[in-house]
Amino acid sequence: MGKRLLAVLLALVVVLAGCVKTKSDVSGEKDGGETKGGGGSDKVTIELLGTSAGEEDMNIVRDQLIKNGFDVKLNIQPDYGSFKAQRDAGNYDIALSSWTTVTGNPDYAVRSLFKSDGDNSNINDSVVDELIEKASTETPDEFKETYKQLEQQIVGEKAYIAPLYISFKAQGVNKDVLNPDTVRLAKSRAIAWETIDFKDASKRDADALITQQAIGSLTSLDPIKGNDGSINTLNTNMYVRLVNLTDDDQVVSEGSLSYNYAIGEGNKDYYFILRDDINFAKVADGKAVDTGERVGADDVVFSLNRAKDRDSVPDHRTYSLHESMKNIEVVTDLAELEDAKLSSGEGSVLEALGEGLESDITELVGDKTAADSSAGKYQVVKVTTNEPFPQVLNYLAHQSAGIVSKKQVESINTYDVAAFDVNKDIPYGDQRTVTEGASYDNHLYASGPYILLKKNDYQADFVKNPAYRAGSEFEPKISSVTVRFIEDADSALSALRNGEIHLFNGVPETKYELVENDDKLVLQKNDSNAVTYLLFNASDRDVAKSENLRKAVLYSINQDEFLNYYQGNKKKAYSTVSPLVDTGNELVADPAKVKQFLADYQAE
Known part of the structure; x- marks a missing residue:
């Protein structure tokens, strides 16, 4: 969430900071945990x-x-x-x-x-x-x-x-390697990798984008089971969401699973018309491959229902973000969209969802394999909140609302939640399944632009999802991303200046001048x-x-x-x-x- 409490930030995390021995002599320091002074002191x-x-x-x-x-x-x-x-x-x-x-x-x-x-x-x-x-x-x-x-x-x-x-939020970019204009620095959301490009575009397939984060032990690659600096950026880039945030915190459909969204009259019903050009990726033989399974409405309903259900997984860490949702359903009746009025009082939900589409909405389908936007056949998901709550859209842009594969997660999470044994049961997203060694058995299905291939104590390696918005402006530019685990900010800055990493998100305020005075670097800064x-x-x-x-x-x-x-x-x-x-x-x-x-x- 998180984080310090979050050296990454991102987002959301919360990262708290702590230690056992003092590095300097402090008056009145004791070995015990008493809060009132002792040893003759009344402090x-x-x-x-x-x-x-x-x-x-x-x-x-x-x-x-x-x-x-x-x-x-x-x-x-x-x-x-x-x-x-x-x-x-x-x-x-x-x-x-x-x-x-x-x-x-x-x-x-x-x-x-x-x-x-x-x-x-x-x-x-x-x-x-x-x-x-x-x-x-x-x-x-x-x-x-x-x-x-x-x-x-x-x-x-x-x-x-x-x-x-x-x-403030600041990052250093190696402008000799990357094109700084393609590197985003959003106020809230974690950094989006798919827009980043090399200065020399011919290196997209041959070289990896190398970045860093402070925490190397990953809470979970199941988006609902973590909300901290270890996974916010990683899960943000692995799972697509219904909506996204712009760099200044506006909710938009760009770069998401929806073409458009609409808020119904009364601010309790939220409609999303889904794209049909994203498939899940998996890892096979050390590569990312297209599973052939489309990311569809059934996956959305499954993902959001488990996000709001405190008991859907053991150690659910994000349920409180999604408790406002009462019901998530697939809409197949076109008349409902025609009759539903917008919260603004002007126009219908159907008109809002159909704005700018390649083909007019002629049919709503329940089966994701039947969706065909070129033929006017679309899927629409409706989220209904317990009370009027427009802020639900911000939560749907959070990494914990990432869309997972219903089929894959159900095939992995066969354990009894109430009797879950951390020493025996291997849940979906467990970092052990992507860690190099005897435990490696990558079972991830990614709906976003990248998928985690493998990790060790030093770095995590990602590759692009070959079935994510292929041929569009949102298809990932760089084929592979390496995230180095560098906890110390000074060490990360040194790695940036030495060319060992290309991007350092989290430059300390006291180090801005070092980046600004380095001819090969550029400092990006935002609130x-x-x-x-x-x-x-x-x-x-x-x-x-x-x-x-x-x-x-x-x-x-x-x-x-x-x-x-x-x-x-x-x-x-x-x-x-x-x-x-x-x-x-x-x-x-x-x-x-x-x-x-x-x-x-x-x-x-």
Whole structure:
């Protein structure tokens, strides 16, 4: 989702950061996890968990807390896996965390993180739940005030998080190898590989596009089972969706499975007319081959039903993004489209779906093999939401709404979900099936422009889907893509400057000048929806019990010091909503408040 919490970003992920030993002497540091000072000190000790990638931020937070009368213990983990183990064990008071809203809508920025039943939530607050649900049914003009109240509850009233900053999004491109004009940098969605081309187009088949990501252990190649920096970009490029986001977060059909989409009157019915020029790819004899199976309406219905069903797979990590969908069905009655009015009040759904098509819509078919756009025979899928909810379109553009093969997934996932044994059962998308060695047995079916061929500890190799939009502008330009696993940002930047990789998505703000001053590189920069914040332990330690202690930490945070450190290449944040809705909320450091809240905490 994710991520830091996401060095990739992308999107959506959340990547949290953590560690075991401190890299510097910190006053009051203890081996234990107590939050109140010990060893003769009357200071409160706060344990800050993060990864080595976030050490600069951790040092700034440490210094601010010490300045406000705390003792600080740094718990710096070398990678996300060890950080997660520390976090799951509760070995922290605050954890350096990050979230990128890869769908471009504010509901996604809060639902998973803060709703009581959210996939990544450690909060249980009925007021928060009510405000999230209220905002989800409102238009942008209406939801601004609701999100303002929500932010105040999460931050100012309860201090469930302490915001640090909003990041920019930047990537370095080797312009001697790639044509920079073909490399996209979207505000929200993960980078799309199919548009990228070499400066010398004759190299498309002979050479690989070489890029990188920080995380090498892949959560899952089943799009609904992961929402983090390990798979957001990979699954985005492996599975087509009903709609996409433009680089500035507008929902469109371009580059998706639909020719057009339409919103019915009342904002509860959403119609999609499907393309008939995409087949699933599979891997055979070390190559990507056309399965001959078209990506159709039955696959869409299957994929979205399992996306919204919490119990469709074990460890479902994205169901809360899709709970707004009540029903997904194939429409075969042309009269329904003629009678259905658009939400705008002007025209019918049939007119909207038929705009710009090669042939007029003369028939709707249920069988995907009978679809033939040249003859006017189309498939239409209708999504109905529980309540009016236009933001459902943003979720349908997310990688977790990627379309999988109903036939293939059902043939692999034969286990009993309730009795799933991670040591015995091999689910669809398990990284073991694509990892080189004895476990390799690639069972993936890709509906998108690329398919993962194989991976090891150092890289993942992708090849183009030969049956994806062949002959169109969306057919992948480059035949193969190699994703190198480089966790450290400085190492990734060095690899870019040395020509070992061609594209580095995630150039640190403090390194912009190195890229800009390199004659063979170009720096691409955009706003992003990535927010870094401190997450409080909600199940253990005194910070879970004491609002006063959390607020003392909150008002110790001076965001200006982060902006100065990053040379102005950060923005102030109040919550994960900040990049999307201007609520006017702002966190202002206040030592006097810190002193009072600490005194109130000590008196508890």
